[in-house]
Amino acid sequence: MPLKKIKVIAFDADDTLWVNETLFRSAEDELCDLLEEFMSREEASRLLFDVEMKNLPLYGYGIKPFTLSLIEAAITISNGDMKIALVEKLIEKGKQMLQEPIELIDGIDSTLGELSQRYRLVMATKGDLLDQERKLIKSGLEKHFHHIEIVSDKTEKQYRKLVSHLDIAEHEFLMVGNSLKSDILPVLNIGAHAFHIPFHTTWAHEMVDEEISHPNFKSFTKASELLEIL
Known part of the structure; x- marks a missing residue:
């Protein structure tokens, strides 16, 4: 599906918005x-x-x-x-x-600021509700997001539920994150778009030994590169 159809961009939090x-x-x-x-x-x-x-x-x-x-x-x-x-x-x-201070990923604040002018932005992350809400507030990024989704795990079922809640079709949804296992594969499996921005350190549980070749998949080295293609 062409990128011009995208209406909502969701961002993972840990190691996509800030260092974790x-x-x-x-x-x-x-x-x-x-x-x-x-x-x-x-x-x-x-x-x-x-x-x-x-x-x-x-x-x-x-x-x-x-x-x-x-x-x-x-x-x-x-x-x-x-x-x-x-x-x-x-x-x-x-x-x-x-209680650690939040260290933002390079370029993420300005990237979100520009994208929020053209798309609905969502923070879609898993983990502890209190901790993730605290980090979001401390990060100063909350202002960019239309919706916050914090779930116990990221599965195809959860992504379908999120897309339905946003009242859009799967091909109008884009997920951006650092984890191939949580942010990319389940999103591609439901027919949505997924962009991978690797972080230099990845938990073993989030690693997958798989080459991804999919028309809805792209990989970048930094967040600001999103602006060049969207």
């Missing part, structure tokens, strides 16, 4: 440092990922679920032989992550 994943990797490094006497960094990192995957159906996405997984992983890595001070450190790390 580096905070998680920093916390993971800190966990590995604290528990190096019990397990190698590589093994500890792998164990934390396994714990996160096990907990996803129960806790969902976000910093608070990640903090619980950090604590659980630390208990497992240390065979239950960790001091309460370590638990306190991990809890404090989670709180610190929740």
